[in-house]
Amino acid sequence: MLLILSACSITSGTRHSQERYFLMEVKPVLQQHCLACHNGTLPRPALNLTSKATAFTQSTSGRDYILPGDPDGSLLISAVQRGGTHLKMMPRREISLTEDQIGMLREWIEDGAYWPEGEQGTLKPQKSVENP
């Protein structure tokens, strides 16, 4: 009984911290740096980061944008690591994430890429001082 109880609390603790990590770290960075374009208005099958259902898909070359547990197998990571060369038409500043931000995204994917359903998991373009 004790064992079951502690197993449950460990599970919900992990779930809770994964949710917090997504909301505090992942979501703001994606909204600020990616949602200006990857918001569902690019022609299909372009990456659409507005929800888990649209983000967890594959490119035309059959590669996963986000492959839980495998940052190096995730196109999203190769795109941000390539920085400004992600696409010729893409202004460099728009996707130059810091080393910390890239590390954070890698860690998130390594840890299973938790992405909640509903309002919490809904991403929208975000205006900011840096990216008006």
Ligand code: HEC
């Ligand atoms: C200024 C607009 C713009 C911004 C900002 C932007 N992208 Fe893109 N991105 C595009 C376009 C256009 C494409 C080509 C269509 C496609 O394949 O999705 C693309 C393609 C991609 C692809 C698939 C092709 C590749 O190069 O691997 C990934 C992954 C990607 N973007 C990730 C991101 C991430 C992550 C961010 C934020 C850190 C971001 N993009 C920010 C416009 C943008």
